[in-house]
Amino acid sequence: MINFLFNGERRDIDVAPDMPLLWVIRDHLKITGTKFGCGKGLCGACTVHLDGTPVRSCVMPIAAVAGKSVTTIEGMGDSDAMTSLRHAWLEYSVPQCGYCQSGQLMAAAALLAEKPSPSDGDIDTAMTGNLCRCGTYPRIRKAIHRAAQLLAAPGERDAGNDTGADFTNFVEVKVPDAVEQAARPVPQSVPGSRSGQVSQAVPVSQPVRKSRPGQASQSGTVQPVERESLS
Ligand code: FES
Ligand code: FES
DSSP states (O other), X not given: OEEEEETTEXXXXXXXXXXXXXXXXXXXXXXXXXXXXXXXXXXXXXXXXXXTEEEEGGGOBGGGGTTSEEEOHHHXXXXXXXXXXXXXXXXXXXXXXXXXXXXXXXXXXHHHHHOSSOOHHHHHHHHTTOXXXXXXXXXXXXXXXXXXXXXXXXXXXXXXXXXXXXXXXXXXXXXXXXXXXXXXXXXXXXXXXXXXXOEEEEOTTSOEEOOOTXXXXXXXXXXXXXXXXXX
């Protein structure tokens, strides 16, 4: 049995001592804000805090956390650092796909705890092991500087709007119906098909234009543009 503090609560876990902490967090404790990326300590997606220090939970055996305190992004709650980072992340629209962002935020929070006013060099050093396939690095750097400002002036931060955004589950965010609808292929009737009504999926990116007055089809529907006419 391995005992440790998890997001402020005592946990007793009966698993193999070499099981990675990430497996325990996601599969046994069912807390999923911490992500699996490479599984080899190379990408930072699984970053959590161990006694306040950022560590890669995918390569940290659970036995190594016995008697210590593990904090995931869920456990950061409304701490000053995380609140400032959240505001700054929103201000600079940092996330793209969002998959790496939990790890990025945990690394950034640890940096601000150590250096409340980090330089570009401090940021680059602290964040260098947190990879982002979407290339959000310039925005991350700006947002960390902004979070440092907000941390020093919480009045400015708290006077702003709180969007209530949840950064723990970017990849599970529900896509609004309107967005999902717009991304769907547009069904188009194929003339000459056996039934005359067979639908064919046409990517929404295919160039289309509305019929002009005098050229409108009887139905007034959007007509495909001949590719040659666009060249
Ligand atoms: S999943 Fe742990 S460092 Fe990549
Ligand atoms: S936002 Fe997509 S991987 Fe970082």
